[in-house]
Amino acid sequence: MAYVTHPETRIGHVHLKVADLDRAIGFYRDVMGFELQQRYGRHAAFLSAGGYHHHIGLNTWESLGGTPPAAGHTGLYHVAFLYPDRASLGMALKRALEAGVELEGAADHGVSEAIYFRDPDGNGIEIYRDRAPEDWPRDAAGELEMTNARLDLDALLAEAR
Numbered sequence: 001m002a003y004v005t006h007p008e009t010r011i012g013h014v015h016l017k018v019a020d021l022d023r024a025i026g027f028y029r030d031v032m033g034f035e036l037q038q039r040y041g042r043h044a045a046f047l048s049a050g051g052y053h054h055h056i057g058l059n060t061w062e063s064l065g066g067t068p069p070a071a072g073h074t075g076l077y078h079v080a081f082l083y084p085d086r087a088s089l090g091m092a093l094k095r096a097l098e099a100g101v102e103l104e105g106a107a108d109h110g111v112s113e114a115i116y117f118r119d120p121d122g123n124g125i126e127i128y129r130d131r132a133p134e135d136w137p138r139d140a141a142g143e144l145e146m147t148n149a150r151l152d153l154d155a156l157l158a159e160a161r
Contacts, residue, residue, distance in 0.1 A: 014079045015057035018121045019066045021045060024058045027120050031099040032081070033092070068122030078116065078124025089113065089129040090160035093153065096127070110137040110147040113156065 018024040025045050028034045034047035037054055043061055046054035056079075069075050083089040093115055096103075104124075105116040114128035137145045 013055050013057060014076075015059060016076070016079070016119075016121070016123055017063035017066070018058050018060055018123075019063055020120075021058060021060050023120050028056055028058065031096060031101065032125075033095060063121075076123060078126045080114075080126035080128055083127060083129045086113070086129055086156065087159045087161045089115075089127060090156045090158070092127045094157055094160045097157075106151040106153055108147065108149040108151045110145065110149070113151055115151070115153075 016024070021043060025036060025047070028047050029036055034049055034056055035051070037046045037048050037051075039045045040059075043064070044057065044059040047056045047058070048054050081092075083092055096115075096117060101117050103115060103117050107114055110131075112128045112130045114126050117125050119125055137147060139145050
């Protein structure tokens, strides 16, 4: 029998290689709204929501002045930031648009609503909110049926706090 991870396991944080630490801090602090917790010398920084030690680690240890990987290469597809409700997601979208972030996509997946874009280093970002599990779409047999429907961004923005 295969090992099954404990159901309360969560992804705690992500560390991203960036080309310019100050530019990356500016994006994650000023656009995404994370708080700078600590700079680690001139080459790393840690940011979080709610005072946690860090949700995001940024470093230039192997990437100072670097460029994003070319299409067709392996690496991080995106990091996803889960917002607690629709209003918070709407506000995150509003901040990104006001900062001039170019959206790459948005979808209603049935289980969640998600918006996709990139940070200044080309790392994929997803901001999303989950629906309650009892509202997830299921087929006649009760199996989960995720969707990829159009997300009404104007309605989402109207709910922004």
